[in-house]
Amino acid sequence: MLINVYVEYNRLRNTFTYSCDCHVEVGCRVRVEFNNRTLVGFVEEVDVESDFKNIKPVIEVIDEKPLLNNELKVLANYMADFYASSKVTCYKTMLPPALRPSSKHSKIIYEDYAILNDSDLPLTSRQKEVLEMFTYPCKMSELRKVSPSITKVLLDKGYITLEKRIKDSNTCVSEIADVTHSLTSEQVSAIETIRNTNKTVSLLHGVTGSGKTEVFLRLAEDVLSTGKQVLFLVPEIGLTPMMIQRVQARFKQKIAIYHSGLNAQEKLEQYNLVKYHKVDIVVGTRSACFMPFSSLGLILMDEEHDSSYKQDNTPRYHTRDIVLFRAAYHKCKVVLASATPSLESYARAYKNVYELIELKNRIHEMPEICLVDMKKERITNGLSETLLQAIHERLSKNEQVILLLNRRGYLPVIRCSDCGHVRICPDCGVALTYHKNQNALVCHCCGRQFPFMEECPSCHSKNYFKAGMGTERLEEQILEIFKDHHVVRMDADSTRRKNAHEKLLREFEESGDLLIGTQMVAKGLDFERVTLVGILNADATLCRNDYRASETAYEMLEQASGRSGRGKLKGQVMIQTFDPDHFVMRCVQMHDYKMFFNQEMRYRHLGMYPPYVYLCTLVFTHFDLQEAYKMARVAKSYFTSLRVLGPIEIRMQQKKHRVRLILKSKDDQLLHKLVRNYLDETKQVVDVNMHPIMMEE
Numbered sequence: 001m002l003i004n005v006y007v008e009y010n011r012l013r014n015t016f017t018y019s020c021d022c023h024v025e026v027g028c029r030v031r032v033e034f035n036n037r038t039l040v041g042f043v044e045e046v047d048v049e050s051d052f053k054n055i056k057p058v059i060e061v062i063d064e065k066p067l068l069n070n071e072l073k074v075l076a077n078y079m080a081d082f083y084a085s086s087k088v089t090c091y092k093t094m095l096p097p098a099l100r101p102s103s104k105h106s107k108i109i110y111e112d113y114a115i116l117n118d119s120d121l122p123l124t125s126r127q128k129e130v131l132e133m134f135t136y137p138c139k140m141s142e143l144r145k146v147s148p149s150i151t152k153v154l155l156d157k158g159y160i161t162l163e164k165r166i167k168d169s170n171t172c173v174s175e176i177a178d179v180t181h182s183l184t185s186e187q188v189s190a191i192e193t194i195r196n197t198n199k200t201v202s203l204l205h206g207v208t209g210s211g212k213t214e215v216f217l218r219l220a221e222d223v224l225s226t227g228k229q230v231l232f233l234v235p236e237i238g239l240t241p242m243m244i245q246r247v248q249a250r251f252k253q254k255i256a257i258y259h260s261g262l263n264a265q266e267k268l269e270q271y272n273l274v275k276y277h278k279v280d281i282v283v284g285t286r287s288a289c290f291m292p293f294s295s296l297g298l299i300l301m302d303e304e305h306d307s308s309y310k311q312d313n314t315p316r317y318h319t320r321d322i323v324l325f326r327a328a329y330h331k332c333k334v335v336l337a338s339a340t341p342s343l344e345s346y347a348r349a350y351k352n353v354y355e356l357i358e359l360k361n362r363i364h365e366m367p368e369i370c371l372v373d374m375k376k377e378r379i380t381n382g383l384s385e386t387l388l389q390a391i392h393e394r395l396s397k398n399e400q401v402i403l404l405l406n407r408r409g410y411l412p413v414i415r416c417s418d419c420g421h422v423r424i425c426p427d428c429g430v431a432l433t434y435h436k437n438q439n440a441l442v443c444h445c446c447g448r449q450f451p452f453m454e455e456c457p458s459c460h461s462k463n464y465f466k467a468g469m470g471t472e473r474l475e476e477q478i479l480e481i482f483k484d485h486h487v488v489r490m491d492a493d494s495t496r497r498k499n500a501h502e503k504l505l506r507e508f509e510e511s512g513d514l515l516i517g518t519q520m521v522a523k524g525l526d527f528e529r530v531t532l533v534g535i536l537n538a539d540a541t542l543c544r545n546d547y548r549a550s551e552t553a554y555e556m557l558e559q560a561s562g563r564s565g566r567g568k569l570k571g572q573v574m575i576q577t578f579d580p581d582h583f584v585m586r587c588v589q590m591h592d593y594k595m596f597f598n599q600e601m602r603y604r605h606l607g608m609y610p611p612y613v614y615l616c617t618l619v620f621t622h623f624d625l626q627e628a629y630k631m632a633r634v635a636k637s638y639f640t641s642l643r644v645l646g647p648i649e650i651r652m653q654q655k656k657h658r659v660r661l662i663l664k665s666k667d668d669q670l671l672h673k674l675v676r677n678y679l680d681e682t683k684q685v686v687d688v689n690m691h692p693i694m695m696e697e
C-alpha cells in the first residue's frame with residue numbers, strides 16, 4: 001500500500017509518498033528516510049496512487065491508533081492555513097511532548113516497584129522484619145530507604161522482584177473548603193443572559209473583584225449536569241492553583257490539569273484522562289485548548305486580554321482563535337472574561353458580535369487610587385515617602401501589602417564609570433542585568449549567565465555606575481526597612497522550582513506581610529487581607545515602542561490595583577508615576593474602562609492599527625545584517641497590494657540579525673491569502689507572525 005506522509009523538515013508544507021506493508025491508519029506516526037536522514041512523519045492519506053518510481057518503504061510504524069481524532073485533525077489543517085505554518089509543527093504543538101513526532105516514549109519516567117514473591121531461602125530475623133514492614137507492591141525507594149543492603153538480599157533471594165511502573169505524577173494542589181455565596185443581582189442577570197443568548201461568545205466584562213469566578217462555576221454546573229465537559233482556561237501557571245482549588249472545592253470530582261509546570265509524564269497522564277473521558281473538567285493554561293475532548297459543553301476563558309494566550313513561537317496561535325474553532329465544532333458556548341478586555345474583544349462585543357455582559361460593581365468597595373507624582377516626592381531608592389508611609393500604616397494594622405515592580409534581578413543598569421563599557425549579551429545584543437544571588441550578569445532574553453567581574457573587562461577600572469532596581473534589590477531594601485516583617489518575593493527567578501507558585505502564594509497567605517513581584521503578582525490573586533498595592537516604576541510599560549503600549553499599561557495597572565481591598569477592608573493603591581496626567585493614569589484612577597476604550601480606539605483609528613486593520617509580521621534572519629535587509633526588501637516587493645511598514649532592524653537572536661516587515665490590511669482573508677502564496681513561492685526562511693500582539697519581540 002502507498003501512503004502520503006508529512007515529514008518534519010524545514011517548513012515543508014507538502015506530503016511525500018512511501019510504501020507500507022503493514023496496517024497503518026491516517027494520523028499515525030511512521031519513521032521514514034528523508035534526504036538521507038531518518039525522520040518521523042505523520043500519515044496523511046492511505047491507499048494512494050503514484051507514478052513515481054523509487055518509492056521507499058517506511059522504516060517503522062510507530063502508533064497502532066491515530067494520535068489525533070477527527071476534530072483535532074481538522075483543527076491542525078485550520079491552524080496550518082491560518083498561521084501559515086507547516087502541518088507537522090501544528091501537530092507537534094497540539095500533542096503532549098511524549099507523543100510528539102520526534103519523541104519516542106523516552107521522556108516517560110518509570111519507577112521501580114517491589115512485587116512480593118514466594119521463596120524459601122533462609123532470612124535473618126532483621127531481613128524478615130524489613131520484608132514484613134511493607135504492603136506490596138511498594139516503591140523500591142521506600143525499601144531502600146530502610147536498608148539498601150537488605151533490599152538487595154531480598155531481591156537476590158527472590159522474596160521480591162522488581163517491576164517498572166509509570167511514575168505517579170504529583171499534580172495535586174492543596175484543598176480548600178467551598179464557599180457558595182448567594183449571588184448578587186448582577187451575577188444572577190449575567191448568568192441568565194449567558195444561558196439564554198443565542199450567540200456563541202459572551203464577553204463578561206466585570207470590574208476586578210466583581211465575582212466572575214462564581215459566574216463561571218454556576219455556568220459550569222449547568223453543563224456538567226448534562227454530562228458534558230467544561231474547559232477552564234487561565235493565562236498563567238501562577239493562576240492555576242487558585243482556579244484548581246475553587247473548581248475542586250465546588251465540584252468534588254477528578255479534574256485534569258494542564259500547564260507548563262508539568263513534566264512530559266504528567267502531561268501525558270492528564271491528556272489521557274481527557275482522551276479516555278475519565279474527567280469532565282479541565283483546568284489549564286494555553287496548551288489546554290488542544291485537549292482531546294469528546295463532548296465539550298462550555299469553554300471559560302479567564303483574563304481573556306492576557307498576552308500569554310498567544311504562543312510566541314511557530315505556530316504563533318492565539319488561544320482565543322482555537323477556542324472559537326472548538327466551540328463551533330462542539331456547538332458549545334464560550335465565555336471570555338476580564339476586568340480589562342482586549343480592545344479586539346470589546347470592539348466585537350460593542351458591535352454585537354459577542355454578547356456583552358457587564359458587572360459594574362465589586363462585591364465590596366473598589367479601592368481608592370492615589371497617583372504619586374514622583375516629580376514632587378522625596379525618593380529613597382525608588383520608593384516615595386508617601387508609599388513608605390502607607391506601607392508602615394498598613395503593616396501596623398496587620399494588613400497585607402503587595403508591591404509590583406516589573407523588573408527582576410538586582411541592578412538593571414551597570415556601566416563602567418570610566419570608559420562607559422556596558423556588558424551586552426553576544427547572542428541577543430541587549431544589556432545584561434546583575435543578579436546578586438548568583439553574583440552573575442544575566443540576559444533576560446535568552447537566560448544566559450556571565451560571570452560578574454569586579455574589574456571592567458574593557459579598561460580594568462573598578463568604578464561601576466549602578467542604577468535602577470529589580471525585584472531582588474527591592475526585596476533587600478524592604479527587608480532592611482521593615483525588619484520584623486515577613487517578605488515573599490515572586491518573580492521568574494523565585495518560581496523556577498516545581499509548584500513554586502503555589503508554595504509562595506500559600507506562604508504569603510498564611511504568614512506573609514509583604515508580597516514583592518513582577519507582573520506575576522498583578523493578576524487574578526484574591527487575598528482579602530491585602531489593603532495596599534504599591535506600583536513602582538509605573539511608567540515603564542508606557543514607554544514601550546509598540547502600538548499596544550497604552551493597552552498593556554492600562555491592563556497591568558488596573559489589574560494590579562484590583563488586588564487591593566477585595567474583602568471587607570477598604571483598599572488603597574499607590575501608583576508611582578512621573579506622568580500623572582497621562583490618560584492611562586487617569587482612566588485607572590477612575591476605574592473607567594469605557595473612557596480608556598474610547599480614547600484608545602481613536603488613536604488606533606488615526607494610526608490604522610488593530611482592531612481597525614489586521615497585521616502580520618515577517619521576520620528575516622541572517623548573520624549578515626545586509627543580507628537580512630536584502631531578503632526583506634525582496635519580500636516587500638511581493639506585497640505591493642498591501643501597506644507594508646519596514647524593513648526595520650529588531651533585536652538580535654542567537655547571534656543573528658533580524659529584520660522585520662509589518663503587513664497591514666483591512667481584509668483579513670486577503671492578508672492570509674497573500675502570505676500563503678508568498679510562502680509557497682519563496683525559498684527564503686521567514687518567521688511569520690499572523691495577528692501579532694507584541695511588536696518588539
Ligand SMILES: Nc1ncnc2c1ncn2[C@@H]1O[C@H](COP(=O)(O)OP(=O)(O)OP(=O)(O)O)[C@@H](O)[C@H]1O
Nearest residue numbers: 181182183184208209210211212213214339363524
Ligand atoms: N455573591 C457573592 N457574595 C459575596 N462574595 C462573593 C460573591 N461572589 C464572589 N464573591 C467573592 O468575591 C471575591 C472576588 O471574586 P472573584 O475572584 O471571582 O473576582 P473576579 O471578578 O474574578 O476578579 P478579578 O478580575 O480581579 O480576578 C472572591 O473572594 C469571592 O469569593
Ligand SMILES: [Zn+2]
Nearest residue numbers: 425428443446
Ligand atoms: Zn541573550
